[in-house]
Amino acid sequence: MLGIRAAFRQRIEAGHLPSLILWGPPGVGKTTLARLLAGAVDLEFVSISAIFSGVADLRKVFEAAEGRRQTGQGTLLFVDEIHRFNRAQQDSFLPVMEKGTITLVGATTENPSFALNAALLSRAQVVTLHRLDEAALEQLLQRAEKDIGAPLPLTPAARAQLLVAADGDGRFLLGMAEEIAGLSLDDVLDEMGLAEAIQRRMPVYDAKQDGHYNLASALQKSVRGSDVDAALYYTARMLEAGEDPLFVLRRLVVIASEDIGNADPAALSLAIAAKDAYQFLGDPEGHIAIGQLVSYLATAPKSNAAYRALKDAKRLAREGGSPMPPPHAVNAPSRLMKAQGYAKGYVYDHDTEEGHAGLDYFPEGLERRALYQPTDRGAERAIRERKAAYDRRRGTAAETKP
Template sequence: MSQDALFDDDPQPARPAAAAPVTATQAPLAERLRPRTLDEVIGQQHLLGPGKPLRVAFQTGRLHSMILWGPPGVGKTTLARLMAGAFDAQFIVLSAVLSGVKDIREAVERAQVARSGGRYTVVFVDEVHRFNKSQQDAFLPHVESGLFTFIGATTENPSFEVNSALLSRATVHVLKALDNDDMVALVERARQALAAPPLTDAARQRLIGYADGDARRLLNAYENLVALAGPVAELDEGALERALGEQLRRYDKGGEQFYDTISALHKAVRGSDPDAALYWLVRMLDGGVDPRYIARRVVRMASEDIGLADPRALRVTLDASEVYERLGSPEGELALAEAVVYLAMAPKSNAVYQAFNAAKAFVKQDGTRPVPLHLRNAPTKLMKQLDYGRGYRYAHDEPDGFAAGERYLPEGLETLRFYEPVPRGVEARIGERLEEMRRLNAESKNPR
């Protein structure tokens, strides 16, 4: 397999008739290095290696409708083009950002004309998740009839963004961001194509980190770097900084990567790893996530994973949120880091979280039980005559402020238990107190 890269392109509207054609040397480097055959592809070996699904489809000639799901610049459009080329099929590209039902109808008509001439069609829909339900449904009868093979590309989880009817007729293939070895090979291929000076090891790794698994982004940045650097013996980090400036890494602020990263931060806090927690916090801040969102999630972590094992944790997170509101970025971000480290090192308990969820589940499936008479409020004479509040024991008037044997649950639920403290932190002492109260209730001479 040669050292070419697999990467996407963004389908563009047709050029005006008067525009001069783009020559090979004028085309962007990413286009010039686009793989022309399957054996030129690098990466995605879980789909393209021997015996893997897409390799088998190419070899057997059994092309199937599919959804290609993966981050930008990993080869979704390239794979679709290679499939169409391998089967000598008409290749129709629709962009869900720019197209509508009219464009879908025109694609169907073109496919019908091609079939009448004995030629097959592949319809490729870029950013398919941007089509609404009716637009996605417009493909269904033609996929069913075999008029064309449907290939959709998406950066979003198709389980949430693609209609179930369309999903049932298409196989989902997950594409991965290019790894470090893939990107090193791609840089070398680009260097040879441009006859450029070599990169220092530090500059190459920084460029690869900037590209973040996106082949198109790497090639565009590298081409810009070579153009700006001029005739030099080697390309170093200084040249790279001048070419890229303060551009941020790719960060999907509303999609799968966003939720994966906040999940990693939450799990690092829960797992008591302050270094990992700081890493994921900085990844999110570096990627442009609103710190206020992070602050809200950190407050949630204090309630869910620390709870009463350290009641101060909730106050620490609320204070951090308030500090950020007052100072903003970047000064206020340090308070968020302080809160994250505190949570990571605090004793952990999800006892309140578990108890709350158990109570919700019980109430949802249980009937509406009446409030016991002794617990009811009696603001009127009639209510008192009906025994509302009669016999209620005021806890502050009882020894140690505890009315042993008093019942606060509805009839028939005397033994119901939701909250079970963990033997850690402050909650260990809460557990001891709870056991003592349960003992006193069991020994009470005045059980209700």
């Protein structure tokens, strides 16, 4: 973003800063970056939080910014947690942005595509910021130690543990550095001493926001890709962060039908059994059943043929109108219906030697389509062979009927 040859950097050096949406996890420097950008282009830095501000507060900010604009001073309005504003509040930024009264820099931890209005997004450039890696966290820690005037009293192993505990959050790391520096210690802290000092930090995860859906997606794709270790890892991430185990199980039941299907018909039964086992056992023993299910699903043969067949059938149902089933496919409970040909030509399959009469049950006038196309993986190989035999007999019956 700020590289020497970056177009964004060149625009800043030319004194022009577009409105921005800074999207990233907590503690990666969104507020700091906005403050530095304001200084780089000589704009007055004004900061508000969408959590504590309303329309009246915005009106005051806009009026003050307009006053500065009249004197030739621009305003960078930094809005933290901008996704917390409702649609009307977000729309209130549009006229002042277009007029040039403010340069908006919004910060959000949520996906702007879902959290912000399209009109606002069309007037701002989205910049994605990622969690800080270990090298960046170490650099922050060294700067903190320089500011403190002394190295933190940590063993090398404890220092590495602190970086891991920060989980990409620079704000948390600096807070802990300040706290550790203020301790009265007779000796350096080892890993156990550090754990007691900082207690336990929960992984970054909001069960109702992006983390929730990102990990659920990663779990399903890991199972679909038969990566059992990754699937178990994402399951553990969700459970350790306090996700409702029934949400995890619901996703696994979907996976059993959508991604495994008839390649292993037992997968769905095991998924339901795991759900029942969890509800019977509760926490934490019920997690064992979840782990068993995840490892089974990830290593099972995969097929989405049944899933795709239903989607195609729904599409055909929407596009094909409402044709009547053929006469032999419906019952004739009354004399009138018999006289009209209902049930005519029906053959009871169990009365035939093969157990299959070979009748075509597709509606007359609707072109037949092969909706379900079994794969040759797992149990679906035998299903494919049976389906082919049924199709052949149905074709023969169609040719010989009067």
